[in-house]
Amino acid sequence: MIDYRSDNTGRAAPEILEAMLRANTGTALGYGGDEWTARLQDRFSELFETSVRVFPVATGTAANGLSLAAIGPGWGNIYCSEAAHINTSEANAAGFLGGGLKLVPVAGTYGRIDPAALRETLAGLDPAALHRGKPSGVNITQASDLGAVYSIDDVSAITEAAKAHGLKVHMDGARFANAVARLGISPAEMSWRAGVDIMSFGATKNGGALCDAIVVFNPELAEPVGWNLRRAGQVWSKMRFASAQLMAYVEDGLWLRLAQASNAAAARIAAGIEGLPGLRLIAPVEANEIFLELPGPVMDALERDWFQFYRRGRTMARFVCRFDLPDAEADALVGTLKRCCAAEARAAE
């Protein structure tokens, strides 16, 4: 089996599990009152070059749903890409945790919001139209759910449009590391300096184990996050084991090295399959995911050759690269695709 199903099928980076073991010493106040969690605040503030509040949470869905709930209110509308994870893959956690919050899709390409489309949408809104719900926030998924990355200019254009209408901005950074690694810019530039108020800081998909985090840049959002975490059952009593994971994740740039590895694997594959007959990239490969349009028989052949991946409809497939994907496995996929596409092309003649 060669596994391209998801980056969450992979292992944890050993450094992260080892950090849990090291944290298993002495007693420590519960629910985040411990020293590890205190140091985490400092470490992330240093990482983001500003004072932030960081809240470890169990999952990306919790991070997203509770970030959006903090933006709120329950009668609010959150604008997002049609393909956004919050809109397609979280069982409407935002609506549940956000007390009726509504997600409203905005047009764009490759799973991204188009800044011009957002501007147009927001310009057409009438603040007195209570029956429409209150425009309250924008969600940016960085990297996007189709493996594309927003440029800083695009992020800034979106946050400017949002702020011009009093909306707050949430970044779903389930693959934030992949985007940062791709663009080679600082976490600060990618987030609060570009106008982001609050973000879901993903670790699990990039070598983490059991925690992600909410990072709050806009201080007025810290209070609702804190309260809702409690009543959503997201505050571990032995928080030190979560904070230790997140510390290890960013220590010495581990998170970026892991993302560079998975990005590189995806790029290697994308380069290898360029121009193959019958195969088309659905979105540019800018992070660690590859979305391909390819003939059904080619997908069948891949599965016969023990490749695991997700089908999305009859002619679309998703391949996700893990941080520890060996080059040999990347090359195996390229080789098989070459062979199968050629065979399929001959058959189609």
Place this chain on the structure above:
Amino acid sequence: MIDYRSDNTGRAAPEILEAMLRANTGTALGYGGDEWTARLQDRFSELFETSVRVFPVATGTAANGLSLAAIGPGWGNIYCSEAAHINTSEANAAGFLGGGLKLVPVAGTYGRIDPAALRETLAGLDPAALHRGKPSGVNITQASDLGAVYSIDDVSAITEAAKAHGLKVHMDGARFANAVARLGISPAEMSWRAGVDIMSFGATKNGGALCDAIVVFNPELAEPVGWNLRRAGQVWSKMRFASAQLMAYVEDGLWLRLAQASNAAAARIAAGIEGLPGLRLIAPVEANEIFLELPGPVMDALERDWFQFYRRGRTMARFVCRFDLPDAEADALVGTLKRCCAAEARAAE
């Protein structure tokens, strides 16, 4: 410092963290589709001597809130002890995750529901009185939030009364291990054989690290639990690391050994302080918690002597024993209490 603040200030049992390391091999399907989680179903079904569904969750609050939400409906009333953790210490997670569910206190002693009081309450209800909300469930905290343990007869009396009126029963087993260890009966007898439909199976307070679990005995509750876990952000994508913890927790009786240790520490202290002047046990010491009424100056003296514990009001203090509390620390508390109570008694003369 000698730490009696909580059992969640303690370390994790090393076996549990080591199990995570062992699970860090190969790829595994996400969101509970892995082999560890499959084996966990079998292991817990064996442990409980019946086919159960077990869902790892991040915290006891999540386990409680989502168990009660599964009992539901949103217009339901859940009967519980006034002192129940769900009623006092979870920021109304049940009301939030349960869509407006209401907790209704029932009288009893030592943080327990009195079966007769429950019977009387339920007998007085008029099913046509929609304005009262729908009686839908009963919560039993075992061991209770004052450190007492329900006898099997009491549990059965409560579940019979509940079932006679069509209510379902949830057991908050944050300290289930302590109760099982105390009574020396099987997990099955303590739960579904006594009429429990669903339980929060605690691990964190008893040597766990980052997960507890919901155990479903009544199969019709599995579906709502499954859905709500998703939208509450409680389904880890790398679930294997949670399931591995829970497997290790029950392996070879570890969970009961840990609970026996913390129970024994509490019993040792309770025996040592019996009859001290000015000091009164607020509830029988049947698990790992000791609630004392004692003079304020004695509490001050304890703190000066580097004991950590929680004050509850001016003359009440809580001491919680961890599984790894050394006998020497137990004896130190007894010794200091003896000395301080005697001094205070002299001063009061």
Place this chain on the structure above:
Amino acid sequence: MIDYRSDNTGRAAPEILEAMLRANTGTALGYGGDEWTARLQDRFSELFETSVRVFPVATGTAANGLSLAAIGPGWGNIYCSEAAHINTSEANAAGFLGGGLKLVPVAGTYGRIDPAALRETLAGLDPAALHRGKPSGVNITQASDLGAVYSIDDVSAITEAAKAHGLKVHMDGARFANAVARLGISPAEMSWRAGVDIMSFGATKNGGALCDAIVVFNPELAEPVGWNLRRAGQVWSKMRFASAQLMAYVEDGLWLRLAQASNAAAARIAAGIEGLPGLRLIAPVEANEIFLELPGPVMDALERDWFQFYRRGRTMARFVCRFDLPDAEADALVGTLKRCCAAEARAAE
């Protein structure tokens, strides 16, 4: 049949229905954009001697639930009397409409909060204790659910305690007219001048037909009320027919005349039954309700004599006087009670 079941079993004051007929002319903008609703704002601002926002709603439950939801947040605790209508008789509307809001009973007499008990409760709270929920509001039911009336001093003592801890105050005025009529003070003194932020202004129980209202004194609460009314389906498109009812209700003091009539009927009965053997007033009769402890056989006899009323337990009965209760019906109740209590006293000898 003589009907003492409730004040909502009665007719509407004819003036109120006639006002609807008069409003049935021409076209009018929907959802409260009409002239009747505009005039209602002015009329209530005049009535309360300050600028208020008034929102017609269908029921008292909606008024209460959405007022408390505006105080919010979802993680908030609202302190109220154990016997408060919001706590006993609205199917937890506050928890539902308020997104998980929790009601916390405070001790007191006759369905009222005791100001000293509230002060003590609030003094004992630790703002850092997120697991307790956030203290956010106090509910005062005026007149109370046991037919008693808060003095202005008591209302002020409660609102002062609330404000000292940053809590807002809601008055459930389902029988506000009865309380105002009883105390002979102005609506302003009874509400915002005594520290009330928002109130449910009842009409239905006092001769209204199909609407009550939310009156907002604290302007920051108007926005959440406005939004939530929309999504709760409480904004009539033909609002003029609701606003016209409320205008007629307060026109020329109609509301107070109606309340004086029902209060007088209750007082007449209370005076007539004073000192009867075997009968005890459970609360002082200060509005239009009478709560009696009386022997079961007396209740049976009343029912045989065609009196309708509600039993609350085996020895408690509630009698509610409508604005149009004839003196003859009041005297009939007194006469029958005299006869039955005497007979029961003889039988008991």
Place this chain on the structure above:
Amino acid sequence: MIDYRSDNTGRAAPEILEAMLRANTGTALGYGGDEWTARLQDRFSELFETSVRVFPVATGTAANGLSLAAIGPGWGNIYCSEAAHINTSEANAAGFLGGGLKLVPVAGTYGRIDPAALRETLAGLDPAALHRGKPSGVNITQASDLGAVYSIDDVSAITEAAKAHGLKVHMDGARFANAVARLGISPAEMSWRAGVDIMSFGATKNGGALCDAIVVFNPELAEPVGWNLRRAGQVWSKMRFASAQLMAYVEDGLWLRLAQASNAAAARIAAGIEGLPGLRLIAPVEANEIFLELPGPVMDALERDWFQFYRRGRTMARFVCRFDLPDAEADALVGTLKRCCAAEARAAE
């Protein structure tokens, strides 16, 4: 002023208000326990030729939101037209009252769901994909929000597709009367015989005053509707005044006569403006609404001539006909449009 803003700007039919006056006699049990509400059950069961439960509610938003909440569950997806009132104009009441319920648009024309598109959507769903939410219901707006009417065949095709996947069907009948009048079929054929489980039965837009209704065909939905009405504050204590309105609304076919009148007015206008230069019907005129694409200057001219209507974007306008719209006002609109379109056409040459 000639008012085409909405059908809810109009008067109530006098018969409806007069029925309230007639109901103002004697005492009656509250919260729907009265005789008027009992007769309403019989009357609607007769009207629909089957045993139904009918619940009066204050607004169409309440009827829709609480119908969908009864279909539930909170983790459910409700499929609807992109243009559906529940999706665009109710501040996400369905999400709020339904505890996180999500609305999912399905393609179609003129504000209607296309049965084939629905079939395709449902066929593509994987029941194991919990992260997508649970497909639970379909909403049909009859007549649609663009003034079109579903044929019975289309309704049946939609309900068959829904039922094949275990989904329930809600009909938003805010303009049900207009659709029934248009198609000339029975209410039964249009609803439960065509597979509808529950409907919002509109009265307000068609000559009603202060109430609409939920009509339950599928008996298992009656219980959740009943409970949620309570906690949503939608159960009037003096329900007789609402039930009397609804009785009068359907008495002697009043509701259909009113709808025929407003339909006829719209048809008269549509016929009169056919083929005017620069003007295009956006949807067929099948009920009482006309959606036009027409040049901005023509809209400006209409407003100068005292016509009131709603602009939807720069070149789209909505005109709604009330039951009491005089022919002269219909002809006035036609005449002005003829004149203005001609002038605009000349100017554009």
